[in-house]
Amino acid sequence: MNHPVKTLSQLRPILLGFRKAAGLTQAMVASHLGVTQQTYAQLEANPEAVSVERFFKVLRVLSVDLMLTQSDQPQSKVVENQKGVARSAKKPASAGKSRDKDGKPVTGPATKTIARKAALSALSSGRAAAKKRENW
Incomplete structure (x- = not known):
């Protein structure tokens, strides 16, 4: 089954669903990764903050493949920041x-x-x- 991901906030429920579908607990996944259950719980609660490398390790444990496809829709000028809030893609002149x-x-x-x-x-x-x- 395909799960299109358009925003980072969609990662949490998708990871949770894949883990439960595989019949694994957080502790079991953590054991496969060589980390504590608490560490994996933090990753699962906030997957948008994890590195790409760690994200791929989790996907391997869950036997999930990542596939990227090109969208037919043009990209919007509005982007989403790390907290999921839409903002203009252009920074104000005074930014930074x-x-x-x-x-x-x-x-x-x-x-x-x-x-x-x-x-x-x-x-x-x-x-x-x-x-x-x-x-x-």
Whole structure:
């Protein structure tokens, strides 16, 4: 059976369905992958955040083939971001530029200083806490 995937949010129910159709538990899939059940549960809950390599390993365990086909429909100018929210494909002119406390664009050496301060602030507030990762 074919399962067309048009958005990343469709991956979760499809993976879940393939795993259950194969009669496997999360623990069984995790065992085949060499990871803990909790690690696989996180992947299954948020498959759009996993690397392509890991995604293919899961597909192999589930005996699922990935097939890409060309659509007859023209591509839209609207794209979906990682949270599933549609946005314009064109970035605003100010995107990615550092700004000072008054919201004015900052250029030159001050830009690096602001970026460093933001990174240090994130580290000190615990927002950038390192996660333990498993190699698989």
